[in-house]
Amino acid sequence: MNVTEETTESELPEEDSDALAMMEIETSEQVTVYDSGSEIRQPLTLFRNIHADFLAGRELAWRLFLRNLRGMYRQTALGLFWAFLPPVANTAIWVFLRQVGVFQLGGDIEVNGTVYILTGMILWQTFVEAFQMPMKVVTQNRAMISKLRFPREALLSVGLGEIFFDLAIRCLLLIPAFLSYQVMPGPMILLAIPLAILMILFASGLGMLLMPIGSLYQDVGRFIQLAMPFWMILTPIIYVAGTDFGGQLMVWLNPAAPLIVLARDLILLNESAFWLPGLLVSAISIPLFLFGLAVFRISIPVIVERMQAF
Amino acid sequence: MPDEQTILDVSNVTKVYCRNLKRAMRYGLYDLGREVLGRGKDREPGKLRPGEFLSVKDANFSIGPGECVAMIGPNGAGKSTMLKMINGLIKPDMGRIQIRGKIGALIELGTGFNPVLSGRENIYINAAVLGLSKRQVDEVFDKIVDFSELPHVIDAPVKTYSSGMRVRLGFSVAANLRPQLLLIDEVLAVGDVGFRMKCFKHLRTLVANGVSIILVTHAIGMLQRVATRSIVFNHGRIVHDGELEAGCAVYEEVLGASERERVERRQSAARAAEVANAFVVSHDGEESKEFHTGDVVQLRIQLTSQEKVHNARIVAALCSPTLGVLASISTAHQNFVFDIDPATHPDGVWVTLELPRLPFLIGAFHFNISLYGPETTEFYHRRSACANFRVVGPPVDVDGRGISGVVGLEHSWSIES
Numbered sequence: 271m272n273v274t275e276e277t278t279e280s281e282l283p284e285e286d287s288d289a290l291a292m293m294e295i296e297t298s299e300q301v302t303v304y305d306s307g308s309e310i311r312q313p314l315t316l317f318r319n320i321h322a323d324f325l326a327g328r329e330l331a332w333r334l335f336l337r338n339l340r341g342m343y344r345q346t347a348l349g350l351f352w353a354f355l356p357p358v359a360n361t362a363i364w365v366f367l368r369q370v371g372v373f374q375l376g377g378d379i380e381v382n383g384t385v386y387i388l389t390g391m392i393l394w395q396t397f398v399e400a401f402q403m404p405m406k407v408v409t410q411n412r413a414m415i416s417k418l419r420f421p422r423e424a425l426l427s428v429g430l431g432e433i434f435f436d437l438a439i440r441c442l443l444l445i446p447a448f449l450s451y452q453v454m455p456g457p458m459i460l461l462a463i464p465l466a467i468l469m470i471l472f473a474s475g476l477g478m479l480l481m482p483i484g485s486l487y488q489d490v491g492r493f494i495q496l497a498m499p500f501w502m503i504l505t506p507i508i509y510v511a512g513t514d515f516g517g518q519l520m521v522w523l524n525p526a527a528p529l530i531v532l533a534r535d536l537i538l539l540n541e542s543a544f545w546l547p548g549l550l551v552s553a554i555s556i557p558l559f560l561f562g563l564a565v566f567r568i569s570i571p572v573i574v575e576r577m578q579a580f
Numbered sequence: 581m582p583d584e585q586t587i588l589d590v591s592n593v594t595k596v597y598c599r600n601l602k603r604a605m606r607y608g609l610y611d612l613g614r615e616v617l618g619r620g621k622d623r624e625p626g627k628l629r630p631g632e633f634l635s636v637k638d639a640n641f642s643i644g645p646g647e648c649v650a651m652i653g654p655n656g657a658g659k660s661t662m663l664k665m666i667n668g669l670i671k672p673d674m675g676r677i678q679i680r681g682k683i684g685a686l687i688e689l690g691t692g693f694n695p696v697l698s699g700r701e702n703i704y705i706n707a708a709v710l711g712l713s714k715r716q717v718d719e720v721f722d723k724i725v726d727f728s729e730l731p732h733v734i735d736a737p738v739k740t741y742s743s744g745m746r747v748r749l750g751f752s753v754a755a756n757l758r759p760q761l762l763l764i765d766e767v768l769a770v771g772d773v774g775f776r777m778k779c780f781k782h783l784r785t786l787v788a789n790g791v792s793i794i795l796v797t798h799a800i801g802m803l804q805r806v807a808t809r810s811i812v813f814n815h816g817r818i819v820h821d822g823e824l825e826a827g828c829a830v831y832e833e834v835l836g837a838s839e840r841e842r843v844e845r846r847q848s849a850a851r852a853a854e855v856a857n858a859f860v861v862s863h864d865g866e867e868s869k870e871f872h873t874g875d876v877v878q879l880r881i882q883l884t885s886q887e888k889v890h891n892a893r894i895v896a897a898l899c900s901p902t903l904g905v906l907a908s909i910s911t912a913h914q915n916f917v918f919d920i921d922p923a924t925h926p927d928g929v930w931v932t933l934e935l936p937r938l939p940f941l942i943g944a945f946h947f948n949i950s951l952y953g954p955e956t957t958e959f960y961h962r963r964s965a966c967a968n969f970r971v972v973g974p975p976v977d978v979d980g981r982g983i984s985g986v987v988g989l990e991h992s993w994s995i996e997s
Binding site for chain 2: 294295296297298299300301302303304305306308310311329330332333334337338340341344345413414415416417418419420482483486487565568569571572573574575576
């Protein structure tokens with residue numbers, strides 16, 4: 271307490287307390303109880319609450335989405351062009367390396383190699399972003415999460431919104447690529463859209479399961495950064511997935527591969543040798559996402575405890 | 581069970597923390613596992629894992645509609661932890677918190693601001709974080725801008741604002757929250773004096789309209805503007821729940837006690853002479869802790885020594901834990917000379933300092949007593965934050981209709997004819 275400051279304030283004219291205005295108070299009879307019990311004990315209530323918070327957080331999610339989007343490009347000269355640049359640059363690197371003979375695309379496909387790599391790269395980047403999204407939104411909004419009570423699901427909505435936005439932007443890149451390399455997708459491309467959505471749910475579900483451990487131990491984030499290039503090499507993106515036992519095994523053992531390979535095959539080739547692993551991962555993607563949502567929600571208070579001093 | 585009028589009911593709430601980072605991470609992982617398995621974190625009372633401590637111990641209180649309660653206490657006393665549990669940010673390890681109605685929080689102003697975006701855009705973002713819809717903000721947008729006193733810069737990026745301007749904008753948005761229970765944590769020291777007064781008036785308006793407020797702050801001088809009740813935390817426990825003035829005095833006492841512990845720890849146990857005991861007594865000679873402004877207060881000091889101290893000297897400093905030294909009095913000033921001779925006084929000598937009319941208003945006070953020999957460099961012992969006492973009346977008034985501050989001045993008003 272500062273004596274001088276107090277004296278100064280006391281000298282100011284106090285407004286008459288009788289003049290306090292009437293105002294409308296938001297009242298509700300809703301009773302909220304906090305105790306040590308886990309919300310997961312009543313799964314139906316838990317998912318009802320998650321659903322309610324997704325709805326309650328819609329406007330917040332939209333505001334945060336706009337904030338991030340505007341904030342990202344406002345201080346740039348090239349603006350939205352930066353959304354297109356990374357996948358183009360990535361593809362250009364791999365196309366260049368393939369052309370100078372550093373690696374071979376392999377396999378026997380009837381589609382241009384550049385388009386093949388670009389499509390795979392777009393799907394891979396979407397998978398990676400969805401996988402890292404839960405940890406990213408928690409880390410980026412640390413101050414907000416630890417200080418304010420708001421529907422945490424809004425952060426997931428923002429994260430998912432950004433992933434879909436980036437995917438849509440990148441898909442626009444495919445149009446000139448298809449036109450210039452005369453690639454004509456078949457009707458199966460329509461199936462690739464729900465597959466891409468399921469892939470995002472699957473990857474973000476995995477990410478949500480990993481988020482609590484990753485928020486406690488930074489080792490997780492560091493390991494993911496380290497492992498990502500290897501994971502990409504192990505995923506058939508810059509080469510064609512083999513249909514032999516070895517190739518099949520690589521797809522079956524790699525959680526990122528089945529949906530990426532199947533979706534890309536359906537976009538470019540209108541057929542695929544990887545229906546089974548693709549459909550299997552599709553089938554578990556929604557339950558995994560839901561379980562991830564539950565873990566994400568119940569782990570936030572435990573993480574907030576460790577975020578800041580008491 | 582809380583009655584129907586109760587807005588907030590805190591019942592037997594305990595929260596455990598761990599200061600060791602590695603252990604806290606490990607326990608976090610374990611607790612997460614229990615949460616996922618649906619076993620929660622309820623634990624046996626008193627059972628702590630290595631490195632853990634009780635940040636909040638068995639807290640019980642309730643708050644009714646239109647009550648403004650100040651939660652005060654030293655750093656690390658558990659008040660912010662309590663506030664976080666009420667806000668639902670963290671879960672209690674034991675006990676139960678029940679809230680009836682809408683809850684809002686003013687914990688950090690301007691949460692969600694993006695510095696690159698304009699003040700106008702950030703108003704909508706911050707409002708959304710606080711749970712206000714776009715429609716609600718549209719309706720009060722002009723009021724928010726007026727309240728913030730920033731209409732001239734509202735379209736400039738927030739990063740061009742000063743820190744004071746940012747918090748003003750943040751408070752102006754948050755001022756539109758109309759919950760039944762509002763939590764406020766250390767955010768009232770914002771802006772200049774004029775803006776602060778506006779904030780207090782706004783809070784009083786909320787209280788007058790039936791909003792219950794919990795206010796966490798260290799600036800206890802400001803509390804009288806809005807709060808009527810205080811809950812004092814110390815080492816995780818509630819040590820006072822009741823009248824604001826009494827709570828402020830308890831808080832100052834708690835601060836004084838921690839200062840005493842700190843100084844005592846620092847001083848060596850072996851010394852030739854020492855201030856063995858000190859306490860205050862009232863005019864009837866009885867030891868007392870509570871006085872009124874204008875009362876007679878006597879400070880009784882027991883001095884002991886292992887060898888004769890010739891021409892001993894005492895310096896007694898009267899202090900407030902929050903304001904520091906208010907007055908310092910030495911025996912030398914009145915040429916009061918005495919010896920401490922263990923041969924003639926084996927139990928020590930008793931010296932009394934009398935203050936015939938205590939000038940201080942409501943608050944907590946204590947003495948720091950130092951014992952010297954005749955030379956400036958002959959220091960023997962200092963007893964800090966001892967002989968503590970409280971002034972409990974008459975009531976002070978901060979609305980400009982009575983007396984307030986630290987000292988009750990004798991005064992009279994007159995008008996020239």
